[in-house]
Amino acid sequence: MYDLAFRNARVVDGTGNPWFWGDVGVEDGRIARIGDLSGAAARRTVDAGGMVLAPGFIDLHTHADFTLPVFPRAEAMVRQGVTTQLVGNCGFSPFPVFRERLELLRAYAAFVDVGLSWEWEDAAGYADHLERLPLACNVALQVGHGTVRVAVMGFEDRAPSPSELDAMRSHVARALEQGSFGLSSGLIYVPGSYANTEELVALAEVARRYGAFYSSHIRGEGDSLMNAVGEALEIGRRAGVPVQLSHHKAMGRQNWGRVGASLEMIERARGSGQDVLADQYPYTAGSTTLAAIMPKWAMQGGVETMLSRLADPNQRARIRAEIASPGPEALLSGAREFDPEAIMISRVPDGPSKGYEGRMLTEIAADRGEDPVDTALHLLESERGGVQMIIFAMSEEDVRRVMRHPAVAIASDGWTLSPSAGGKPHPRSYGTFARVLGRYVREDGVLGLEEAVRKMTSLPAQRLRCYDLGLIRPGCVADLVVFDPERISDLATFQDPHRYCAGVACVIVDGQVVIENEVDTGARAGRILRRGAT
Ligand SMILES: [Zn+2]
Structure with a gap:
């Protein structure tokens, strides 16, 4: 007896392979069987009615760590089919919290903070705090270099002393020991921008010891794009860690087209044996x-x-x-x-x-x-x-060129908002995944459906080294989404951003239904993922 069975689905399994007709049975939060389940009993059956059944989407780039404590359901994301998000990006994480510098930390994070209590000290404390909330989707943490630097050095524009560097190393080590997946940097933001390459290599070396990766909002995405990509690659090479280039793009009209050369740099690095990936949100505007x-x-x-x-x-x-x-x-x-x-x-x-x-x-x-x-x-x-x-500040042609590159994952750079958050946030929080599947796959044919799904599922799972996520395979975690490929669309716009997407029928996290007929069921299915645990 299955806990949950999907019938009549076009299965897009996350590998990039062409879809196939299949039934999928779920037991104890895992995919138990794929094939013809017509004779099998299930506690609950979802008739997909010919819609697509895909692995739940994994968003490698969000800042939801600053909004989940206030909006734990993350509806903007989950309604698109996002079942896991990687937070702590661009050097910002809500830990470590060093009491004497709390005011500096609050000011540092003011533009993403929607009212955190800051009652934790480290990654474990923050994770405990989140786990008490009714999370709908899974959360994977990263430790932010900027937050670590604020804790140890405040906003000092200088290199760290040996003892400060040691203190930063031990904050990073502690966060990674506590299950964080990566070390992120945001080198356009102070105090991250005060760090030189040596400092970042020294901290990324800590990440290597834990099998973690280095993600970066690089030092410049405009005139300095090439140097900045070069620095990120150098850090990865010298520290011996995988590199994740965040929200890849070229900003400013004079730099449009340069993503051709930056993607070539990524290819050359990969050709020489360096594990580097990028991610991207599907808009010509950024937000910061x-x-x-x-x-x-x-x-x-x-x-x-x-x-x-x-x-x-x-x-x-x-x-x-x-x-x-x-x-x-x-x-x-x-x-x-x-x-x-x-x-x-x-x-x-x-x-x-x-x-x-x-x-x-x-x-x-x-x-x-x-x-x-x-x-x-x-x-x-x-x-x-x-x-x-x-x-x-970006060109549509560049957006498409980056999107087509096989080493680029789809990620939102969003926050998990709910309409009650107010303001006019970038629509990417509500629209990223639906926009790729609607506009770029169905309408414009920039990507095939299976390739788009791969960039939202098994590719980001591979970066997290979570090999039982992002695929529809027996034994994998039952994080799943059912969507109508003919109807899926983003509705959020810059002037009207708090609009959920259309066309996502059903979202499953850990075998539990969190969205059914486009409505939040309230199921508390989200977990804090820990590096090395899955
Ligand atoms: Zn960023």
Whole structure:
């Protein structure tokens, strides 16, 4: 007797092989049998009615560690078929928490933090906290280099002393011992950007000892893209760890097309025996903290110090000038071209500028009768740095080229939001997987269905070294999704982002039904995955 049986399904098994007609039986949270189950009994049967049955999607890049404590159901993701998400990306993790530097940590994470209690200290404490919540999907942790650096050094723009480096190593080791899957870095954000390559190699070497990987929001995705990819590859090579290049893209019109060369670098590295993969979200706009426009030096010491610099007329003038026209050196070290036409304000904490959510920076500036740089600085001041922006800076052709590359996984870079979160967040949280399957597979034929599913399932599972996830095979974990390939679509837009996708009928996590007929069943099926445990 099976716990659950799927009949009449087009099985897309996650390998990339062509789909086949098959029934699937689930027992004790695992896939027990694939084939003709017409004679077998099951406690519960789902008639897929010719729809696709695929492994649940594994999202290798989210920042949900900052939203799950408040929105544990992660509906935006789970309704698309996401059954596991890897958090702790871009150098941000909610641990280690060092009490004396909690205020610095809060400021560091202000743009993703929706109100965490910060009552834990380490990965284990955070995982315990999450496990008490009604999670719908699985969570895999990473430890963020930026958070570790804040804990040990605050916002100091210098290399660590030997004892500080030791302290950082032991924080990383502890998080990995406690089951984290990787070490992430975010080298455009302070204090991550203050780290040199040596420091990152030293920490990535700790990851090697635990069989973990190094993921990176690299030092620049615009003019400095090639150097930044080169640095990530060097870190992986020297430390002997697999590399995950996060949200791969080329930003800024002058850099469009350069993903051809960056993908070639990935291929050459793979050809020489280095395990490197990338991931991507299917949009031509990104989203990050508005503070990313600030010159690096102006962020030294943390947000409060940055605010006091803005209050000083001389320093403000210098900041203003450097944002308006960063020199070539600044651009090569990762600064962005400031293009106010490309920036939309997406989320503001409950402060005086709340009404600016969803509006372009140039429009706000016109209303206020000032230059967009001044508007941006005003927003950072009035909201104490906690402003999120969306930047329209990539080309559609690049998005498609990166998507077609076999070593690129689909990942959202989202948060697990619910409509009650408010704001105008990037629609990728609600739409990434459905958009790839609807727009890029069905409508535009950029990818075949099986290849798209592979990039959402077995490929990310391989990065996690979770070989019993991401495949429909006997013995694998029963994380599954049923969707209608003719109907699946993302509905979330930049102006109306809190819209669930259409066409996902049923989502199973660990053998339990969490979405049925497009509705959340409330099943507490999510677990915290631990490296080496599956
Ligand atoms: Zn990032």
